[in-house]
Amino acid sequence: MTASALIALAAxxxxxxxxxxxxxxxxxxxxxxxxxxxxxPEMAGTIRTSMIxxxxxxxxxxxxxLLIAFMLISxx
Amino acid sequence: xxFTTAFSISKPxxxxxxxxAVLTILSIFATRKLKDVPGPMQNVAEAAVxxxxxxxxxxxxxxxxxxxxxxxxxxxIFIVMSNYSGLLPAAGEAFxxxxxxxxxxxxxxxxxxxxxxxxxxxxxxxxxxxxSFLKPFALMLPLTLIDQVVRPFSLxxxxxxxxxxxxxxxxxxxxxxxxxxxxxxxxLSLLFCLIQAMVFTMxxxxxxxxxxxxxx
Numbered sequence: 068m069t070a071s072a073l074i075a076l077a078a079x080x081x082x083x084x085x086x087x088x089x090x091x092x093x094x095x096x097x098x099x100x101x102x103x104x105x106x107x108p109e110m111a112g113t114i115r116t117s118m119i120x121x122x123x124x125x126x127x128x129x130x131x132x133l134l135i136a137f138m139l140i141s142x143x
Numbered sequence: 144x145x146f147t148t149a150f151s152i153s154k155p156x157x158x159x160x161x162x163x164a165v166l167t168i169l170s171i172f173a174t175r176k177l178k179d180v181p182g183p184m185q186n187v188a189e190a191a192v193x194x195x196x197x198x199x200x201x202x203x204x205x206x207x208x209x210x211x212x213x214x215x216x217x218x219x220i221f222i223v224m225s226n227y228s229g230l231l232p233a234a235g236e237a238f239x240x241x242x243x244x245x246x247x248x249x250x251x252x253x254x255x256x257x258x259x260x261x262x263x264x265x266x267x268x269x270x271x272x273x274x275s276f277l278k279p280f281a282l283m284l285p286l287t288l289i290d291q292v293v294r295p296f297s298l299x300x301x302x303x304x305x306x307x308x309x310x311x312x313x314x315x316x317x318x319x320x321x322x323x324x325x326x327x328x329x330x331l332s333l334l335f336c337l338i339q340a341m342v343f344t345m346x347x348x349x350x351x352x353x354x355x356x357x358x359x
Binding site for chain 2: 113116119120123126127130131133134
């Protein structure tokens with residue numbers, strides 16, 4: 068394999084693997100938030116706000132993967 | 144990068160100009176003749192401002208929200224409009240979505256970064272603000288600094304990544320089957336674009352709240 072092929076593979080893996088963890092985490096967070104909303108519909112607004120905030124912070128991990136992928140591709 | 148390419152007028156720049164012009168004209172018309180019984184334009188503007196005030200008031204508290212509302216309101220409305228500009232008929236040819244361009248989101252993140260620290264220094268003084276980095280205990284200082292530096296990167300890349308990916312999926316679907324297939328993604332993008340604008344401004348508000356500190 069040439070060096071650029073290896074870099075392309077590494078960039079793809081950086082995004083693909085870094086999606087797995089946050090995906091599972093966001094699923095758990097969203098399901099718990101929905102449970103809480105169903106149990107206490109009057110708190111739905113507050114719970115939704117903090118859920119979106121938590122999801123955004125978890126997403127940051129995937130974003131770091133994306134950043135690494137961009138850095139790798141610029142080395143190609 | 145040569146001088147001409149650095150200062151060339153690209154599609155995102157034109158789109159930003161159009162968005163700015165449209166927003167300015169709409170705001171002038173909505174607030175030109177304010178009445179006790181609002182007309183349709185004033186009604187929409189009032190509803191939007193009230194919603195935004197509630198949203199940011201929940202994070203920052205009423206007093207701070209009133210003080211910094213122009214910044215957050217402008218950021219939110221501008222990001223929402225640029226995200227939705229992908230739904231314009233000429234998107235891709237004459238216009239392109241500004242937030243699907245890393246330079247634009249990086250500029251927005253730089254605004255958010257300097258705003259946060261300026262507000263922190265304004266509220267606590269330079270020394271007090273610097274001491275707040277040692278808050279839980281001094282050993283955490285490297286981690287806190289890394290956190291502060293990484294924030295603008297993650298803000299910029301989150302907005303850029305989401306909007307760019309969504310635009311790419313839409314254009315790929317269009318090249319596969321141009322009639323109804325992109326519609327599915329465009330309907331979903333109505334939701335995603337709003338959420339991404341909300342996330343960006345909400346995180347900025349949370350950072351500002353953190354910089355202001357607890358004392359009222």
